[in-house]
Amino acid sequence: MEFHVKSGSPEKQRSACIVVGVYEPRRLSGIAEQLDQISEGYISNLLRRGDLEGKPGQMLLLHHVPNVLSERVLLVGCGKERELDERQYKQIITKTINTLNETGSMEAVCFLTELHVKGRDTYWKVRQAVETSHASLYNFDVLKSKKDEYRRPLRKLIFNVPTRRELTLGEQAVNHGNAVAAGMKLCRDVANMPPNICNPAYLASQARQMAENFDKLTVTTVGEEQMEQLGMNSYLAVGRGSDNESIMTVMNYQGNPDSSARPIVLIGKGLTFDSGGISLKPGAGMDEMKYDMGGAAGVLGAMQTLVEMDLPLNVIGILAGCENMPSGRAYRPGDILTTMSGQTVEVLNTDAEGRLVLCDALTYVERFDPELVIDTATLTGACVVALGGQASGLLANHNPLAHEILNAGEQSGDRAWRLPLWDEYQSQLDSPFADMANIGGKEAGTITAACFLSRFAKKYHWAHIDCAGTAWQSGKNKGSTGRPVPILAQFLLNRVDASSQE
Template sequence: MKCSAVLKSEVKEKWDALAVGFFEGEKESLSALGKLDRNLKELVEHVFQAKKFEGKDREMFFTYLPGLKSATAVYFAGLGKKENHNSEKLKSLVSRLLKHAEAQKFNTLALDLKSVAPGKVSSHDLGRAVEEARVLSSFRFDKYKSKPDKRKELHSMDLLCHDPLERKEVQSGIKFGRWVADAANIARTLASEPANQLTPKVLASRTEELAKEAGLKCEILNETEIKKLNMGGLLGVAQGSHEPPRFIVLETNVDNKSQKPVILVGKGITFDSGGISLKPANDMEKMKYDMSGAAAVIATLWLAAKLDLPFKVIGLAPTCENLPSERPQRPGDIVTISNGKTVEVINTDAEGRMILADALSYAVKLGPRYIIDLATLTGSCRATFGEYAIGMMGNNRGLVDSLKDAGEKSGERCWELPLWDEYRDHIKGEFADLKNVGKGTAGAITAGKFLEEFVDKQPWAHLDIASTGWFDENHAYISRGPSGAGVRILAQFLKDLI
């Protein structure tokens, strides 16, 4: 399906359907509709007078009107109170419109863009919001079904603009939104793959394919090379599986030696049983998504190459399985991380922080501008925020504030948790420098505090996406399952650095 920005004054074709937005109790769209189609203006007046439609949030009026010159059918979309409307509600509206239009087997749909625009949102961001919603809501993962579900998709969606400058900005936003949503869907696809199909080796191979397509430098470190780097955290978790670990390194702007790189680090546990500290059977099948942090980093590096950013971005993804076996990591084991710190393993199900410790230590050696790690790290974070916010911690006020702002802009909201010194006592080791879990309280925070031990005071932020990485129910424009968490906020953050 193609989404395009078109000028109202140049419209010649007749759409299958036209959608127009109305705020509750207001008829500001009437004058514009009159220029587009006088019969449509008369219909709106009639519908409002009959109180068949009042513009309330999520309210939808739909009817066929063969007499219209612009479209065969029309949607009146309720936006609610103007002061409450925002880009996320616009994305939700677009998703609902597309689903209804596809159910009607329409081929073409037009959206009067100005009528649905939130206040103080640029034309570029309007185009981006609509296209993100379109691409994200169209995601399906059915490659393993013998008979995939058939669905009728629109051929085209036109966004109606008032002047050439607006059209140019909207079209630019559509392009950016498509790239961002495509990247998020790459992450969703990777996280949807079953663990018997997406082993660490296969994830590395898929990453090489994406890197080649995008023009990224890609290096895959095998188990022998990982051992040479003394990555005891990664090797310890991986030892319970017959599948060997990999350490993925991606890089943009290879020739840029003058600027410090932005380094993204993602947890890549392709299946997490918990190890000897075995998880309950209920919902364990979802643990294929425990590599969502790595998926987000891989997809964001693909996007960064597409955006041709003027600075270097490096992605690091340690990947392995966490399984019980005849040779697993045991509670009480002590391992040495590549920066020399020792960790006593108290719980083998706290494995993500162990592999991230090695990756963060590796990142420090690269002289970073910023380090941002993403991980489906703690159930504590999901218990705190549900599926609606990313848990964020960090040691640099400017970085944390920038990520929070990027979260608000992108629709991936963050909430900062403290990293007070008192939490350090929770992970202080008895037989080693550190232990890998705390006292049973403040689990998300103590996990972040553990990671802080390996960034050597470099500007760093931690995003715990255990809360938003998997949706148990359909959300406004993202279906249940892996959500591609982290990609959109990172895209916005990198864009804002330009």
Template structure:
């Protein structure tokens, strides 16, 4: 898809679809109808003799988030169609509302066969940053237009946008160019992560994940290293070796390095991603329903790899290392068992209770490695527990952190990226639930507070480093919605990148 800035007059701007925005007007407790038009929408409304406001007054369109109104200008504009997309209540108008509205509208016009689309949701009102608005439009459009169709031999209904234009004033063209670049970088990395998650597990094995990560690294200018099974054994990564021993696929430990601040090479932000390329549950076998979605159990790994791509492109003055332990969790005669004890890289032992709680075992090795290297802060992402889905659903990612400032930084980065995080407890009392009588710790604390006890296990492997654990089990993989495909969401890519940018400052 070609993406460009245009500064042409809206009346003469030829395209298949012109996307403008409208918010729901304040109601003041009354039933009156009304919308607040974005800057370009107001100009279009004037050219069409008030048609947009007229349709709103008639009750055809109220400006609710994602609501669409199609207008055919009948030659009064060069655009074939004007798509008015609702951004929700004016009082709640922000970059995320614009991002979602842009995604919904772009996905809609793509499905109708539009080839040339213009984004014109610019808002010139108090509290709305024009550059962030421009970036949000680009991000929303590219996230909404994403499709994963590489394994379909033919799709007669498949349609795609050829050219996407972002409307800007001549005076703000440079601002919009920068916003377009950043938005495009962030979404290309997010969609790369989505591709990895959506790949079938017979294709995306641990070896293939390592190949794709290192290919990206070569293209992005990142240093990289991959530990094979022999090196993993030499280091004593017993968690990774234990989980993988039931699979015919060998494990990999992927390291990606970005050095944006060579004068302070001892200061490194570490990003750690759980990379289970397929999770059957092992001996503690999962039920068949929805097991196909377990190809997405490497969503944390995908997020880290995608974030490293974006960080390399945006070049913040910070050093970042991505660590991805990856393997399969399969049942076989060689699989690890409930009752086994595994020794992790830092020497601590874990009593196995349920082989379907495997992610914490490979993360334990990766976090131990990060801690031994002196990295701080350390942030891990993992589709770790069903418990976090029970607690927070599919809207927010659970955030467990041992440092208040890092918690605030992650939440702020997520807000900028349009991703939500909710702080969860790490109180000492939860540690009692993972005490073992025969090992240093027990692999699970049982049903209650399961996401918290999983985080408490990880806490044993970070030493004194500042550390955050992001449980993305509810946000990494989603059902089909009006603004995204069913499958991987790429959650975490943009937040991690925004965090690196903010820490660099």
């Protein structure tokens, strides 16, 4: 779908539909008041009759409003003006897009970006409207033999900004919103793909397809033979029970004019299916374990956003692809693994496999002399218990990096919450037979998982995003959310802004 920005008065708009807001109780927004005056009180008369209260998400579609050039006017309930916040704004945009799509308005001019949202400027409102619109129209139906199609779907949406001076800002917001949305779509498409199609080789193929379209991106892979040479025994152990080869995909984006600039490294856990291995998961809901590659899907999506925005950064994306299956070749509880770093790990539970893959990936990326490393993973059920589906867990060995990521989460709406990474938790990983165990007991499961990873990230600034609760939704609306693409993309954008101010 196309998105544009313009600045103009509502009475001059020739469009299939004009979208304006109505506050509760039955109070017209500034733009709606203008339309009401043009129509000689037509809209306010309808409201007095009780046709629309202005409650959040209420919709009233009007046809042939007197003296208005557009065919339709869509009145959108926005709730109480002083209470309009970010969450409600996105909900209103979602409901608006769905209504326009169902009513045959193939194009529309939307004035909702002129609403007052506490603490947010025109850039934020336009960009979030673009991202939210894309997300609300997303549908994964590539494997359906019969597809639901709208007869006259929405194809073009124009967001109005208050003044011509804000057009450049609005256009930038549209470009950034489209790029983030493209990354989220790729993330969702890959994550929603069934595990009989999406395996580690498929992740690599998606990265190669991206590289074919962008000169600054190159892709290489590390297969099992090379992993063996490198001593990545922990990574290899996890995938040993599967017939699908473990493949680590390395995406190298060189956007910084200074080719010697140290790279930012993003690592995504890519368990394309996690049965739990010998420590088999319960059968109910196991189909959702195709989403255990949500971290890798997020990194892949963030790289898509990065190349579309052509940011002047050097970034390396790692897709740590693997499949955890039970078989006669599978690794076992009680095994002791020697990681690439030389540290040894006693396996107490083969379902705590993501950290065993990530620890070797964290050691592998030392060769890039990174400026910083962020790994993201659907790592622990404990994070879902602690934070639900609203915020990802964040742990880091460097306070400024943690603050940067938290700030990016607030800006993008893809929020994270920091948990402690104190030394007192490390003793829970003690093992009588190896340097550490791969689990730390029932208490503080998200923290002890990060403690485990921290032992392999001592040579650089590092942060860990546990997106187990945010990467996908369960139930009737089961599917990938596209997170953590927004927080990673915003982090990279902020890095560019910071460097330009130095």
